[in-house]
Amino acid sequence: MSVVIGIDLGTTNSAIAVVEDGIPFVLANEAGERIMPSALYTHSEADFKIGSPAKRAGSLNPKNLITSTKRLIGQTSTTIGTDQNLSNLTVEGTTLFHQTEHGKFRPEEVSAEILKELKRTVEFRLGTPAEEAVITVPAYFNHNQREQTLKAAELAGFKVTRLLNEPTAAALSYGLNREKGKQTIIVYDLGGGTFDLSVLELNDGVFQVLSTAGDTQLGGDDIDQLLVDWIIEQSQLNTQTLDDLQKQRLSEAAQQAKCELSEETEVSITIPFFNAPEAENIDITLSRNEFETLITTLLKKTESLCLRALSDAELEVSDIDSVILVGGSTRIPAVRSLCEKIFKQAPNLSENPDESIAIGAAIQAGILSGAFKKVLLLDVTPLSLGIETFGGLMNVIIPRNTTIPCKAGEMFTNSITNQKTMAVRVLQGERELAKDNWQLGEFELEFQPQPKGQARIGIQFSIDENGVLEVLGRDTSDESDTLFQIEDIAVNVADSDVEQMIEDSVEHAFEDMHARRLTEAKLKSKELSSALETVFQHYGNLMTQEEETELPALLSELNQAIENDDLPALKALNKTIDQKTLGIASRITEQL
Numbered sequence: 303m304s305v306v307i308g309i310d311l312g313t314t315n316s317a318i319a320v321v322e323d324g325i326p327f328v329l330a331n332e333a334g335e336r337i338m339p340s341a342l343y344t345h346s347e348a349d350f351k352i353g354s355p356a357k358r359a360g361s362l363n364p365k366n367l368i369t370s371t372k373r374l375i376g377q378t379s380t381t382i383g384t385d386q387n388l389s390n391l392t393v394e395g396t397t398l399f400h401q402t403e404h405g406k407f408r409p410e411e412v413s414a415e416i417l418k419e420l421k422r423t424v425e426f427r428l429g430t431p432a433e434e435a436v437i438t439v440p441a442y443f444n445h446n447q448r449e450q451t452l453k454a455a456e457l458a459g460f461k462v463t464r465l466l467n468e469p470t471a472a473a474l475s476y477g478l479n480r481e482k483g484k485q486t487i488i489v490y491d492l493g494g495g496t497f498d499l500s501v502l503e504l505n506d507g508v509f510q511v512l513s514t515a516g517d518t519q520l521g522g523d524d525i526d527q528l529l530v531d532w533i534i535e536q537s538q539l540n541t542q543t544l545d546d547l548q549k550q551r552l553s554e555a556a557q558q559a560k561c562e563l564s565e566e567t568e569v570s571i572t573i574p575f576f577n578a579p580e581a582e583n584i585d586i587t588l589s590r591n592e593f594e595t596l597i598t599t600l601l602k603k604t605e606s607l608c609l610r611a612l613s614d615a616e617l618e619v620s621d622i623d624s625v626i627l628v629g630g631s632t633r634i635p636a637v638r639s640l641c642e643k644i645f646k647q648a649p650n651l652s653e654n655p656d657e658s659i660a661i662g663a664a665i666q667a668g669i670l671s672g673a674f675k676k677v678l679l680l681d682v683t684p685l686s687l688g689i690e691t692f693g694g695l696m697n698v699i700i701p702r703n704t705t706i707p708c709k710a711g712e713m714f715t716n717s718i719t720n721q722k723t724m725a726v727r728v729l730q731g732e733r734e735l736a737k738d739n740w741q742l743g744e745f746e747l748e749f750q751p752q753p754k755g756q757a758r759i760g761i762q763f764s765i766d767e768n769g770v771l772e773v774l775g776r777d778t779s780d781e782s783d784t785l786f787q788i789e790d791i792a793v794n795v796a797d798s799d800v801e802q803m804i805e806d807s808v809e810h811a812f813e814d815m816h817a818r819r820l821t822e823a824k825l826k827s828k829e830l831s832s833a834l835e836t837v838f839q840h841y842g843n844l845m846t847q848e849e850e851t852e853l854p855a856l857l858s859e860l861n862q863a864i865e866n867d868d869l870p871a872l873k874a875l876n877k878t879i880d881q882k883t884l885g886i887a888s889r890i891t892e893q894l
């Protein structure tokens with residue numbers, strides 16, 4: 303018999319949990335470890351070590367060690383940004399690979415090997431095959447990152463019953479053991495590679511995500527890097543002459559010092575036989591206070607994301623019943639006191655920060671298999687989805703923070719007589735103008751030729767429980783459908799940083815709103831202008847004397863305002879022309 307399992311496929315560490323007799327628990331691997339480093343070491347093209355053995359081998363020969371592959375999955379060289387912490391990265395075209403002495407490896411292949419190792423743990427511990435799994439992903443993973451995670455699972459021989467957002471998983475593991483009743487909680491998840499924050503409402507076993515925020519490039523790895531830079535500076539090392547092994551030793555020493563500082567107020571950082579020209583041995587002391595100063599800016603970033611998620615959920619700090627800390631980096635005392643300062647309450651530390659996501663994933667697996675019938679899970683879209691419409695505007699079809707799975711649609715029409723096709727550009731983002739959002743794909747929708755404004759084209763978006771988007775275009779005149787699969791289109795997102803997108807939308811809110819209003823007013827003005835031309839050309843005989851003098855003057859003012867992008871004038875003229883043409887419009891209708 304196969305068991306349904308939950309997997310936390312983390313940037314730094316991964317864990318696997320199962321539910322037996324209604325109790326979820328994390329499985330330890332053959333070596334007795336409950337948390338496995340997400341690391342792979344290549345011995346040859348097809349012979350790998352995974353987990354702690356990989357890290358140990360990598361300490362001696364870092365060239366063949368691959369870590370943090372989750373930072374790469376579903377990314378291209380154009381979307382990855384300037385990430386310092388990627389091991390052995392190489393780029394071909396825009397495709398990213400990990401390079402070792404034994405070849406190039408795609409991130410999804412590396413993730414698949416990690417998943418296979420977790421699969422072996424289940425088989426070793428329970429003696430049953432592991433075929434189905436719930437796998438967690440950061441709430442901010444975009445479509446492509448989710449798709450590639452699914453691909454990794456498929457390569458590892460898993461059928462994924464659900465991709466679950468990590469903070470939601472943590473809330474599941476927290477919520478199941480608590481007394482019933484409505485509670486609003488925050489999940490603050492600072493792991494090795496990513497930061498995720500979610501505001502959730504728990505109500506009698508129903509989970510609803512009210513808002514999410516996060517940063518896919520912020521975590522313990524970045525703290526390690528700050529510490530490495532600090533050690534380099536203190537020991538006056540020349541970064542140009544450091545070899546891979548020395549860099550690896552620095553990074554290990556930094557991580558060890560960081561973890562010790564969670565318990566101690568001062569640590570010694572000792573790297574014997576370092577053998578750099580500047581330092582034979584490294585031996586320096588770091589106090590917790592100094593460490594906290596080093597990471598202030600990084601922690602401040604999480605603070606502003608917390609405040610934004612609260613305001614997105616339209617909540618005050620006083621509305622929050624509990625703050626859950628998840629992810630290894632929340633063991634840092636400064637993180638805990640920051641949370642206490644932001645949310646004005648001591649964070650809840652009842653969950654094991656390393657295990658709660660895997661436990662939550664197992665609970666979700668249990669829900670799907672019927673083991674926990676009463677718990678329902680509602681998740682949300684992290685960014686708005688829509689299409690480009692007239693004038694280059696973004697027309698939102700599914701707003702940000704909509705509960706998924708969801709379906710929504712809208713009717714559109716043709717802007718040109720006898721138009722036979724319409725280019726549907728599928729967009730994701732928070733900006734008013736299409737060009738400022740990310741294009742997920744584009745497809746051409748064919749429809750029956752019709753006079754301008756007569757075609758009735760339905761566009762429907764549906765997002766399944768894994769956050770995967772399907773777009774349906776329908777010509778209502780003959781009920782013909784075009785189904786558009788995003789997977790078939792290369793995702794060509796200029797900037798993968800969702801946080802940046804939201805920040806930009808806030809920063810440019812005013813000019814975006816102005817641009818939208820101007821575009822909308824101009825579209826209307828252009829329509830009025832062409833309608834007036836038609837009246838002068840064909841229905842001059844139906845105009846009153848007053849209209850004959852007033853309307854041409856208004857038309858020339860209107861054309862001038864269009865040319866000058868003069869929004870107040872456009873709005874005023876549109877309104878006046880609407881009123882002044884009521885008479886001639888009804889006379890024309892009577893004559894027809």
Ligand code: AMP
Nearest residue numbers: 314315493494522561564629630631633
């Ligand atoms: P996760 O992605 O949740 O497994 O978190 C891994 C991150 O937590 C890594 O960057 C670890 O170095 C960090 N971490 C683990 N334990 C501690 C600790 N005691 N103090 C500070 N950071 C820690």
